[in-house]
Amino acid sequence: xxxxxxxxxxxxxxxxxxxxxxxxxxxxxxxxxxxxxxxxxxxxxxxxxxxxxxxxxxxxxxxxxxxxxxxxxxxxxxxxxxxxxxxxxxxxxxxxxxxxxxxxxxxxxxxxxxxxxxxxxxxxxxxxxxxxxxxxxxxxxxxxxxxxxxxxxxxxxxxxxxxxxxxxxxxxxxxxxxxxxxxxxxxxxxxxxxxxxxxxxxxxxxxxxxxxxxxxxxxxxxxxxxxxxxxxxxxxxxxxxxxxxxxxxxxxxxxxxxxxxxxxxxxxxxxxxxxxxxxxxxxxxxxxxxxxxxxxxxxxxxxxxxxxxxxxxxxxxxxxxxxxxxxxxxxxxxxxxxxxxxxxxxxxxxxxxxxxxxxxxxxxxxxxxxxxxxxxxxxxxxxxxxxxxxxxxxxxxxxxxxxxxxxxxxxxxxxxxxxxxxxxxxxxxxxxxxxxxxxxxxxxxxxxxxxxxxxxxxxxxxxxxxxxxxxxxxxxxxxxxxxxxxxxxxxxxxxxxxxxxxxxxxxxxxxxxxxxxxxxxxxxxxxxxxxxxxxxxxxxxxxxxxxxxxxxxxxxxxxxxxxxxxxxxxxxxxxxxxxxxxxxxxxxxxxxxxxxxxxxxxxxxxxxxxxxxxxxxxxxxxxxxxxxxxxxxxxxx
Numbered sequence: 001x002x003x004x005x006x007x008x009x010x011x012x013x014x015x016x017x018x019x020x021x022x023x024x025x026x027x028x029x030x031x032x033x034x035x036x037x038x039x040x041x042x043x044x045x046x047x048x049x050x051x052x053x054x055x056x057x058x059x060x061x062x063x064x065x066x067x068x069x070x071x072x073x074x075x076x077x078x079x080x081x082x083x084x085x086x087x088x089x090x091x092x093x094x095x096x097x098x099x100x101x102x103x104x105x106x107x108x109x110x111x112x113x114x115x116x117x118x119x120x121x122x123x124x125x126x127x128x129x130x131x132x133x134x135x136x137x138x139x140x141x142x143x144x145x146x147x148x149x150x151x152x153x154x155x156x157x158x159x160x161x162x163x164x165x166x167x168x169x170x171x172x173x174x175x176x177x178x179x180x181x182x183x184x185x186x187x188x189x190x191x192x193x194x195x196x197x198x199x200x201x202x203x204x205x206x207x208x209x210x211x212x213x214x215x216x217x218x219x220x221x222x223x224x225x226x227x228x229x230x231x232x233x234x235x236x237x238x239x240x241x242x243x244x245x246x247x248x249x250x251x252x253x254x255x256x257x258x259x260x261x262x263x264x265x266x267x268x269x270x271x272x273x274x275x276x277x278x279x280x281x282x283x284x285x286x287x288x289x290x291x292x293x294x295x296x297x298x299x300x301x302x303x304x305x306x307x308x309x310x311x312x313x314x315x316x317x318x319x320x321x322x323x324x325x326x327x328x329x330x331x332x333x334x335x336x337x338x339x340x341x342x343x344x345x346x347x348x349x350x351x352x353x354x355x356x357x358x359x360x361x362x363x364x365x366x367x368x369x370x371x372x373x374x375x376x377x378x379x380x381x382x383x384x385x386x387x388x389x390x391x392x393x394x395x396x397x398x399x400x401x402x403x404x405x406x407x408x409x410x411x412x413x414x415x416x417x418x419x420x421x422x423x424x425x426x427x428x429x430x431x432x433x434x435x436x437x438x439x440x441x442x443x444x445x446x447x448x449x450x451x452x453x454x455x456x457x458x459x460x461x462x463x464x465x466x467x468x469x470x471x472x473x474x475x476x477x478x479x480x481x482x483x484x485x486x487x488x489x490x491x492x493x494x495x496x497x498x499x500x501x502x503x504x505x506x507x508x509x510x511x512x513x514x515x516x517x518x519x520x521x522x523x524x525x526x527x528x529x530x531x532x533x534x535x536x537x538x539x540x541x542x543x544x545x546x547x548x549x550x551x552x553x554x555x556x557x558x559x560x561x562x563x564x565x566x567x568x569x570x571x572x573x574x575x576x577x578x579x580x581x582x583x584x585x586x587x588x589x590x591x592x593x594x595x596x597x598x599x600x601x602x603x604x605x606x607x608x609x610x611x612x613x614x615x616x617x618x619x620x621x622x623x624x625x626x627x628x629x630x631x632x633x634x635x636x637x
Contacts, residue, residue, distance in 0.1 A: 003239030004056040004168045005200055007075055009102060010084035011092035015115035015151055019084060020060050022151040023161060024048040045198070045241055047229040050165040055229055057200070057241035075101065076183050076297050077200030079171045079239065080164060081110035083141060087120045087148065090128045091135040097347050100279055103139050104350030105336045109167050110141050113160055117148040174238035179406045180204025181332070182242060182260040183297035184214075189251045193224070197260060198243045199298060206244065206260075207235040214249050215259045216268035216328040221248030257299025259330050267403050268328040273320070273355035274337070275376055276305070280316035282348040284341065287312050288363070292348070294323060296337040302326040305339070308361055309369050318351075320372045322361045331356040332406040333375070333383070352376075357404050359390065384415050385424050385438065392441035395479040395487075397433045428486040435483045445487075449475050450496055453506055461512045462560030465498070465505030503563075511564055513557075520549055520557040528567060528577040533584065533609035538575055574616035584617050585626065589636065597633040 008016040026046045047057050059078060081102055085095055112132060117125055129146055136142050145163050149156035186198040210223045226236045227243040236242040244260060278286060286305055294303045306322040313319050331353050338350040354375040361368050375383055387405060402409045416436055419425035426442045428435045449471060456466050472484035479487060488504060491497045497504040513521045527541050545554045561567040568581040584607055591598055591606060604614040618634055621627045627634045
């Protein structure tokens with residue numbers, strides 16, 4: 001069944017609380033001060049049943065200008081507004097401010113209740129209603145039904161309730177499969193139960209036993225029990241007024257403005273990228289870095305407005321901006337917000353969140369403006385692709401993107417598949433998680449890696465290639481080692497690189513032994529090939545070569561022969577021609593297959609060498625997991 005929240009709005013003392021009591025039979029004022037002063041200070045909540053059988057929650061918000069922040073906390077998540085205007089006063093300052101706020105928050109459905117109709121004559125009532133109609137022009141209420149009521153005499157109440165019921169048919173269902181979020185507007189304790197929070201569940205669903213977190217403080221908790229409209233439930237759904245008993249956090253640790261959401265599902269932020277609109281009748285302009293109060297969800301924080309595409313924002317105009325917050329909050333793309341000056345306190349504008357976790361932006365950058373235009377346009381797949389692009393240097397996992405976007409992982413998995421098929425995203429699959437980067441970032445890194453490896457080849461023409469570890473640490477810092485390996489493997493698959501075990505080279509690269517290098521290489525190779533299993537020392541070969549060549553060049557060729565596996569460096573500085581070493585390995589393995597075990601002395605005789613070389617060969621085979629030592633013998637692994 002569709003869940004509906006109705007909210008009141010209007011000037012102080014226009015009868016909002018009295019009207020709600022007439023509709024529901026219950027009063028919402030709950031503070032002693034409220035009762036004594038006859039005004040709403042805090043938020044009041046109750047519910048009523050509609051003729052269709054639906055049960056609607058109703059929020060009574062304060063009308064006094066001093067309590068506008070409480071009004072803003074309560075208006076979050078409402079579906080239908082009842083704008084309350086007293087017949088004996090008409091539209092007043094707080095009526096106008098509430099109406100501005102509702103417009104800025106994107107409220108679309110509403111009705112106008114003209115209260116205290118019994119206190120004026122028909123002629124006056126008619127004049128007031130005409131004045132109200134003029135006052136709501138160019139707002140979402142310009143074509144709204146206007147119903148005169150008397151809360152004390154119950155006149156017009158049934159008609160008002162019927163009209164609310166009628167409007168509920170046109171309210172869109174909320175997404176109960178989205179990540180659940182409950183902005184907290186009240187927190188208290190109940191003896192024997194502990195901490196209880198209330199708010200409007202604006203997305204998803206919660207069930208008893210769910211592991212949750214209090215954001216932005218990231219306090220872990222668990223849902224012990226749920227109440228909806230005063231009745232215990234196993235589950236709560238988007239669009240319901242909810243009271244949740246949370247095990248874990250203390251009352252003193254939770255504040256109005258915090259958000260209850262699944263564990264790890266949101267990312268606290270100190271910045272928001274937004275589309276901002278200044279009210280046409282705002283009495284001030286917004287200059288760059290103006291300090292204002294931000295109201296979003298049920299939270300209130302101070303921030304500075306960094307104007308990204310205009311020098312100053314004048315009344316009635318819009319711009320892109322980055323809000324730099326003084327305290328962390330959590331938000332989601334598409335969330336609406338209000339801005340107010342704090343001295344004097346007045347509502348000046350509001351807008352919509354385009355990116356809840358952005359990087360710091362510079363003003364007047366074309367790429368930034370294009371990025372924000374895309375995010376404003378609203379195509380989910382394009383926006384998600386852009387988020388991946390902006391986070392590609394971090395090689396984010398689907399889980400991390402789910403946290404950053406407050407979107408379910410399964411939904412993002414499907415979007416990633418689409419983006420991979422379109423060729424705009426590259427995915428790297430580990431056993432339990434998937435990491436992604438944009439294709440543009442992949443191509444950029446591919447070109448940088450290829451360019452730098454080419455320069456490396458030119459600088460070190462005798463080296464086979466660069467180590468994979470160096471590639472990972474220099475170019476793929478944001479990636480886990482396994483993801484970095486998959487990135488390199490993809491460059492091999494795309495025939496950019498050649499895999500050389502722990503190194504890589506450009507596919508077309510070959511070590512260039514020309515000129516002097518060729519002469520040295522051939523001399524060294526010949527010396528060790530002829531020496532076979534004799535203990536020919538490097539310094540002896542080098543000494544002979546130094547008669548014609550510089551030591552630096554000789555050393556470079558030696559290292560190149562090791563690196564390219566032409567020579568094999570064994571234990572105790574023993575060097576063998578690689579072909580000879582492979583011959584030795586084959587002889588030892590064949591011997592072990594026939595005899596089961598072999599001693600170092602037997603290896604010495606088998607290879608016709610000395611004990612030092614025999615021991616170096618077999619210890620190298622131990623390291624390669626070909627053989628292993630048992631006592632003073634070797635056996636096959």
